Amino acid sequence: MSELRFESADVAGLRFAVSPVWETVSSLWVLDNPVRHAVHLSWTDRARVIARRPEVAARIRPLRELARPRRWLPDFLTPAAVHPDVTLEEQLDQIGATPPEVVVRDLLSTTPRAPLSGFGQALLAEPRELLPSLVDALRAWHDEAIMPDWPRLRALLEADVAHRAVQLAEGGAGRVLDQLHPSLRWLGDRVVSDDPFERDFDLGGRGLTLNPGVFHGGRVLWNLLEESMPAGTYPVRAVGTLWERSPAPPGDPLARVVGSGRAALLHLLDSPATTTDLARRTGLSGGSVSQHLAALHAAGLVVRTRRGRYVFYRNTEAATVLLRAARGE
Structure with missing residues (x-):
């Protein structure tokens, strides 16, 4: 000890x-x-x-x-x-x-x-x-x-x-x-x-x-x-996600509506995440993630919160409803 x-x-x-x-x-x-x-x-x-x-x-x-x-x-x-x-x-x-x-x-x-x-x-x-x-x-x-x-x-x-x-x-x-x-x-x-x-x-x-x-x-x-x-x-936390890629699930109906990149982000934003973390987990470039997040934020599907030098994104209730419908829940 x-x-x-x-x-x-x-x-x-x-x-x-x-x-x-x-x-x-x-x-x-x-x-x-x-x-x-x-x-x-x-x-x-x-x-x-x-x-x-x-x-x-x-x-x-x-x-x-x-x-x-x-x-x-x-x-x-x-x-x-x-x-x-x-x-x-x-x-x-x-x-x-x-x-x-x-x-x-x-x-x-x-x-x-x-x-x-x-x-x-x-x-x-x-x-x-x-x-x-x-x-x-x-x-x-x-x-x-x-x-x-x-x-x-x-x-x-x-x-x-x-x-x-x-x-x-x-x-x-x-x-x-x-x-x-x-x-x-x-x-x-x-x-x-x-x-x-x-x-x-x-x-x-x-x-x-x-x-x-x-x-x-x-x-x-x-x-x-x-x-x-x-x-x-x-x-470190979440080390199991380090080498994985997390695109939208194959055949995801949400991807046909909002696009595969934005759908992939929505599937990951049940918990707060930063732009760099999302880029790592999806394999998208940082610039692409930022553009997708800006569009999702403008549509009212994600919210952003600054904590010190970090900006976190998370799904809104509207996004949660869309995800549940896409999953057939």
């Missing part, structure tokens, strides 16, 4: 972000254990071909040796996002600027779980000289295996962050933390995490950065060391 103790400043400093470097690192766990992560099999099939290419395998070797399955990650490898829209390059710069003594400290913190790999031992001995090769490995793997699907991944991650923003606005930080994952409980001044890691952190007024993660399931994962900037990663 782990505990994170909060001061009032930590509650005020709770924030959510999308971390490109986290997805890059954790995707290797999926590559090494595709059966456990069957929801990502379509991505895994493509990524394994990429990883076998000799020039790619050579460049990403340092990363693969540090991001081994069922092993702890050094904190510097997955830094807390400095702002919600952090880019991969910003995070790579942050990793590349890690002081040598922090690299050594973080590497040693992983050894109770398993000994360091060959590259890990070499990095421990020469952190300043070898850190650039690790940064290059991260960039190479992201460019080859993550970037082609990044718009889809980011849309899912941003939809989760938007959901947490609504929870925060409606119920405060306590509600967000209590509902973040079944293994977490908010006790008023601390989060208790039902896990085997036995982390015990005093956040000390530094706040807490949380990011959803696509490529890991199960428990919430925390930084290893109290000295690191407090951060945690939790499984």
Whole structure:
């Protein structure tokens, strides 16, 4: 069991972000254990071909040796996002600027779980000289295996962050933390995490950065060391929809009336969704989704609501009546 103790400043400093470097690192766990992560099999099939290419395998070797399955990650490898829209390059710069003594400290913190790999031992001995090769490995793997699907991944991650923003606005930080994952409980001044890691952190007024993660399931994962900037990663919502396409059902009578694109959106808008999320789930371009939504909104079939920097769309009662009639309900 782990505990994170909060001061009032930590509650005020709770924030959510999308971390490109986290997805890059954790995707290797999926590559090494595709059966456990069957929801990502379509991505895994493509990524394994990429990883076998000799020039790619050579460049990403340092990363693969540090991001081994069922092993702890050094904190510097997955830094807390400095702002919600952090880019991969910003995070790579942050990793590349890690002081040598922090690299050594973080590497040693992983050894109770398993000994360091060959590259890990070499990095421990020469952190300043070898850190650039690790940064290059991260960039190479992201460019080859993550970037082609990044718009889809980011849309899912941003939809989760938007959901947490609504929870925060409606119920405060306590509600967000209590509902973040079944293994977490908010006790008023601390989060208790039902896990085997036995982390015990005093956040000390530094706040807490949380990011959803696509490529890991199960428990919430925390930084290893109290000295690191407090951060945690939790499984993203609705990961099962990530690789699916959701057009209107074959023979849908509603599609013959309003068109297949608009019908597909109406079938998905029983619950609120953003434009980027709808584009991901339908396979339509963002521009096409925006045009369809504008027409549906003008016809009184969808409503839109702004929540922070996100705009959510949802069916009106009129749309619900049309859908029920089309489904023969």
